[in-house]
Amino acid sequence: xxxxxxxxxxxxxxxxxxxxxxxxxxxxxxxxxxxxxxxxxxxxxxxxxxxxxxxxxxxxxxxxxxxxxxxxxxxxxxxxxxxxxxxxxxxxxxxxxxxxxxxxxxxxxxxxxxxxxxxxxxxxxxxxxxxxxxxxxxxxxxxxxxxxxxxxxxxxxxxxxxxxxxxxxxxxxxxxxxxxxxxxxxxxxxxxxxxxxxxxxxxxxxxxxxxxxxxxxxxxxxxxxxxxxxxxxxxxxxxxxxxxxxxxxxxxxxxxxxxxxxxxxxxxxxxxxxxxxxxxxxxxxxxxxxxxxxxxxxxxxxxxxxxxxxxxxxxxxxxxxxxxxxxxxxxxxxxxxxxxxxxxxxxxxxxxxxxxxxxxxxxxxxxxxxxxxxxxxxxxxxxxxxxxxxx
Amino acid sequence: xxxxxxxxxxxxxxxxxxxxxxxxxxxxxxxxxxxxxxxxxxxxxxxxxxxxxxxxxxxxxxxxxxxxxxxxxxxxxxxxxxxxxxxxxxxxxxxxxxxxxxxxxxxxxxxxxxxxxxxxxxxxxxxxxxxxxxxxxxxxxxxxxxxxxxxxxxxxxxxxxxxxxxxxxxxxxxxxxxxxxxxxxxxxxxxxxxxxxxxxxxxxxxxxxxxxxxxxxxxxxxxxxxxxxxxxxxxxxxxxxxxxxxxxxxxxxxxxxxxxxxxxxxxxxxxxxxxxxxxxxxxxxxxxxxxxxxxxxxxxxxxxxxxxxxxxxxxxxxxxxxxxxxxxxxxxxxxxxxxxx
Numbered sequence: 082x083x084x085x086x087x088x089x090x091x092x093x094x095x096x097x098x099x100x101x102x103x104x105x106x107x108x109x110x111x112x113x114x115x116x117x118x119x120x121x122x123x124x125x126x127x128x129x130x131x132x133x134x135x136x137x138x139x140x141x142x143x144x145x146x147x148x149x150x151x152x153x154x155x156x157x158x159x160x161x162x163x164x165x166x167x168x169x170x171x172x173x174x175x176x177x178x179x180x181x182x183x184x185x186x187x188x189x190x191x192x193x194x195x196x197x198x199x200x201x202x203x204x205x206x207x208x209x210x211x212x213x214x215x216x217x218x219x220x221x222x223x224x225x226x227x228x229x230x231x232x233x234x235x236x237x238x239x240x241x242x243x244x245x246x247x248x249x250x251x252x253x254x255x256x257x258x259x260x261x262x263x264x265x266x267x268x269x270x271x272x273x274x275x276x277x278x279x280x281x282x283x284x285x286x287x288x289x290x291x292x293x294x295x296x297x298x299x300x301x302x303x304x305x306x307x308x309x310x311x312x313x314x315x316x317x318x319x320x321x322x323x324x325x326x327x328x329x330x331x332x333x334x335x336x337x338x339x340x341x342x343x344x345x346x347x348x349x350x351x352x353x354x355x356x357x358x359x360x361x362x363x364x365x366x367x368x369x370x371x372x373x374x375x376x377x378x379x380x381x382x383x384x385x386x387x388x389x390x391x392x393x394x395x396x397x398x399x400x401x402x403x404x405x406x407x408x409x410x411x412x413x414x415x416x417x418x419x420x421x422x423x424x425x426x427x428x429x430x431x432x433x434x435x436x437x438x439x440x441x442x443x444x445x446x447x448x449x450x451x452x453x454x455x456x457x458x459x460x461x462x463x464x465x466x467x468x469x470x471x472x
Numbered sequence: 473x474x475x476x477x478x479x480x481x482x483x484x485x486x487x488x489x490x491x492x493x494x495x496x497x498x499x500x501x502x503x504x505x506x507x508x509x510x511x512x513x514x515x516x517x518x519x520x521x522x523x524x525x526x527x528x529x530x531x532x533x534x535x536x537x538x539x540x541x542x543x544x545x546x547x548x549x550x551x552x553x554x555x556x557x558x559x560x561x562x563x564x565x566x567x568x569x570x571x572x573x574x575x576x577x578x579x580x581x582x583x584x585x586x587x588x589x590x591x592x593x594x595x596x597x598x599x600x601x602x603x604x605x606x607x608x609x610x611x612x613x614x615x616x617x618x619x620x621x622x623x624x625x626x627x628x629x630x631x632x633x634x635x636x637x638x639x640x641x642x643x644x645x646x647x648x649x650x651x652x653x654x655x656x657x658x659x660x661x662x663x664x665x666x667x668x669x670x671x672x673x674x675x676x677x678x679x680x681x682x683x684x685x686x687x688x689x690x691x692x693x694x695x696x697x698x699x700x701x702x703x704x705x706x707x708x709x710x711x712x713x714x715x716x717x718x719x720x721x722x723x724x725x726x727x728x729x730x731x732x733x734x735x736x737x738x739x740x741x742x743x744x745x746x747x748x749x750x751x752x753x754x755x756x757x758x759x760x761x762x763x764x765x766x767x768x769x770x771x772x773x774x775x776x777x778x779x780x781x782x783x784x785x786x787x788x789x790x791x792x793x794x795x796x797x798x799x800x801x802x803x804x805x806x807x808x809x810x811x812x813x
Contacts, residue, residue: 110615117704132619132783224692224780230518296693296779453619454702454782 107135114143118222118457121467123441127456134456137448139441141470148472152431158184158258158398161431166252168433169469171214174207174243175411176469177256182337183407183418184258185392187400195388196260197339202273202381203246203255205374206239209280211412212367212374215464219364220291222461223300228291235283238276245272258398260391273382277375284372292368301364302355305447305459309358315443318436319414320370321463324350324363331410343380345373360462367464370412399426413437413464433472437465491584495573498761503724506768507535513769514776545713550613553710557611562711562718565604569722571597572729577651578760579742581753590651591643594733595636598688601726602628605697608719609707620706623783624690624697630790631687631694637798638681641674641805642666642737655741662745667738673804678738680798682767685730687790689723692775696786731767732760739763 110127113119122143128136148168152161165180166173178200185192217232240250246265247255255262266272291297307317312325322329330347332340348369350362400422408417414436423429440463447459477487508523511534515522523531549558574597575590577583587593602625609621645666646654658664667678687694698706708719735741741763742756750759781789 108615118702220779224695225778226514227518227776230520234519290777291779294779296781299785300779300782452782452784454696454780457702 105130112456118461120218120460120465123460123465123467123470125444125456125460127453129453132452132454134448134451134453137445137456139444141438141441141467144467144471146468146472149431149433152428155427157426158400158428161428162257163252163254166254167468168435168472169211169411169413169416169437169466170251171466172207172211172412173252174203174255175211175409176416177253178204178338179407179409179411179416179418181256181258182409183405183420184398184400186407187403187405187420187422188258188394188398190259190392190394192260192392193388193390194339195386196390196392198381198385199261199265199390200256201338201340201343202378202385203243203253205377205381206242208374208412209371210236210239211464212371215367215412215461216287216291216364219458219461219464220297222457223297225291225294225297228287231283231287231290235280238279242269242272242276245269257391259394260389264390270382270385273378277379280375281372284368288368292365298354298361300454301360301458301462304355304360304455305451305462306356307358307443307447311446312358312443315439315446317414317440317443319410319412319440320363320366321414321440321443323348324366324462325358326350326352326362331408331415335408337407337409339381342384343377345377345380348373360458363462363464397426399424408434411436413466413469414440435469435472437463437467437469441465441470492574494582495570495576495578495584498578499570499573499725499728500721502728503721504535504539506724506727507538507720508532509768510772510775513772517773517776539717542713542717547715548712550710552613554611554613557607558710559715561604561608561611562715562722563604564607565601566718566722566725568598568600568604569725569729571600573725575651576729576732577655577736577741579753579757580652580655582757583652586652587650588653589649591639591649591654591733591737594651594729595632595639598726598729599628599632601722605707608711612707612710614710616703616705617707617709620697620703620709623703624707626783627687627690627694627696627786627790630787631684631794634680634684634790634794634798635688637795637802638677638684639733639737641677641798641801644802644805644809645669645674651736651741655736655743658740659743661747662740665738665740665743665745670805670808673801673808674738676797676801677805678734680794680801681737682734682770684790684794685734686771686774687786689726689730689771691727691771693778693781694786695775695780696783727768727771728764731764731771734767735760735763 107128107130110129112125112127114122114124119125124140124143126138126140127134148164151164155161161180162177165176168176213232213236217229220228243253244250246269247253247263307321307325309325309327312322312327318329326349328347328349333347348366350357350366352359352362354361402422402424404419404421406417406419408415415434416436417434419432419434420428421430444460444463448456451459477490478484481487508531512522512530523534525531526537527533549555572594574584575587575593605624606621609617642654643649646657648654658666666674690697698708708716711719742760744751744755744759
């Protein structure tokens with residue numbers, strides 16, 4: 082610190098001369114792994130020049146739990162599902178969904194339509210939950226504390242439905258290969274519709290309190306701009322990609338389950354308050370996606386057929402030797418499972434393509450030249466979950 | 473009050489000491505209450521209850537319990553810290569914010585020091601706080617603390633200008649720096665308050681003063697020096713135990729000081745809003761505290777509603793919005809006062 086205080090002895094005559102004479106030095110500061118807004122145990126190495134950030138180097142791996150290696154040692158494909166829950170733990174249903182779709186494709190089985198609809202409802206609920214947390218914590222990153230608790234309040238309602246259905250509130254182990262662990266309760270449809278009626282006005286409340294708040298817009302619009310071309314080069318996905326104006330959603334572009342039978346839109350960033358691909362766009366895509374998820378849930382619950390909740394599959398699953406790659410649209414983006422089967426009951430290899438990991442890689446590109454406060458805003462707008470980044 | 477005490481005690485030194493302690497009797501319970509109050513307000517705004525257990529009724533003794541905890545904490549000074557400055561800083565911060573209370577008229581009968589440049593004194597002495605904050609951030613030898621300290625120095629220095637200009641507008645109308653005299657000029661029904669005089673100039677001055685004072689006491693949307701999500705805790709990141717409590721106390725003391733100045737300058741201070749109804753020194757104290765607490769409530773309300781500005785946006789608001797507007801107000805009031813005379 083002492084060096085920064087010393088000044089050149091030569092008296093500067095002009096402003097430019099003064100700027101040259103005033104020796105400034107870049108400082109490296111460590112943001113995290115214990116930091117309130119790195120959303121878990123992420124460490125960012127910031128190279129700063131005063132308040133301006135020259136470079137950002139993310140250091141990951143603090144939450145590495147060997148998910149992929151664990152999978153190889155499971156004695157059954159079903160046993161992978163609780164581990165899949167623990168990757169993106171705020172949207173566990175979506176993780177399960179991806180894995181069971183992949184495993185079922187590998188087994189070449191189809192599940193009853195009722196199962197598909199319930200899965201879609203649950204996955205969309207988990208999208209709402211994940212986006213609520215993303216939006217709430219984003220508000221907190223920007224300095225608004227109250228929206229976070231409003232989001233948590235609404236999230237509780239969804240968790241109540243989850244709890245009633247499968248007994249768990251965070252890590253469900255609900256979707257199994259070939260079916261579901263439990264059928265839904267008899268009053269499920271009513272509860273779900275109740276929630277949809279309750280939730281729509283709450284989105285408006287959130288918009289009034291946070292989304293269109295002048296200070297919030299000032300802090301997020303034109304900050305951390307990710308142009309569409311750069312976004313594609315980094316292979317980002319999910320709301321980060323759609324925030325840059327690219328209409329790409331696997332539920333439409335590479336449909337799986339019963340999504341083709343449902344009517345919904347894909348919101349994209351339009352740069353309403355700033356540039357296309359800024360933090361506000363990414364944030365707003367999430368808000369609109371919650372609205373769309375409510376639409377999907379309402380349609381799905383209306384169409385919910387009666388029937389069995391499990392396909393006829395053998396107790397011990399032994400897929401034929403081969404491999405499969407299945408990608409699904411989780412709240413964070415494109416979650417891919419690459420499974421190699423060798424004819425035994427346990428997978429030979431499971432590789433996960435994590436959306437958060439890929440999205441995080443675009444952070445330095447968005448952050449150079451921003452200010453320290455912007456780094457927090459940009460990181461929040463990517464919406465990472467370290468459980469999934471590190472696996 | 474001074475005369476009363478002098479009559480009773482016949483010892484000038486003792487009387488002055490007693491007089492100096494009177495605001496402390498207010499500041500400490502106020503800070504304890506305000507922390508609890510802020511918790512309850514934020515909780516009710518956020519659909520929760522806040523502290524409910526400690527002490528029984530609505531967790532009334534939560535902050536007392538917190539202070540007990542802080543007193544028992546081990547006194548940690550980081551090895552790399554500048555020991556002397558680290559220890560000195562909280563005292564300096566508190567001294568700065570407490571010294572301002574000397575000139576604040578609590579009631580018609582009590583003002584710590586009835587000096588005729590009271591307002592001037594308050595502005596200048598409260599600037600001392602920034603030295604303490606800078607000292608705390610620097611002495612911690614922590615990069616985040618340093619950021620917080622630099623931010624708070626830049627912020628407080630910039631926002632003192634609009635504060636001073638807004639106050640200048642009032643001083644031009646009142647023709648005095650004496651806070652008691654300013655209070656006396658507003659005696660009567662509430663339309664005698666300065667906020668309703670020279671409309672809309674003094675109302676604008678109130679807005680500018682209030683916004684800028686939020687920045688001076690580091691409250692949202694200007695809580696940039698201790699922006700939790702960016703700087704962890706700003707200049708007091710490394711402080712713990714009673715040293716932290718002292719910094720925290722002076723923050724709340726500052727909050728009340730700026731609220732007290734706002735209510736004195738614009739809302740008649742200890743005057744009753746309804747002429748002679750419930751007027752008098754004792755009721756005056758109650759009116760004054762009620763007005764001060766109203767402003768405290770507004771500060772809390774803003775804090776739990778608004779997001780935080782960025783450093784450069786803060787400077788923009790200060791230099792390019794508040795200062796030009798306050799110049800307009802000073803000119804407007806100046807011409808008005810000149811023309812009416």
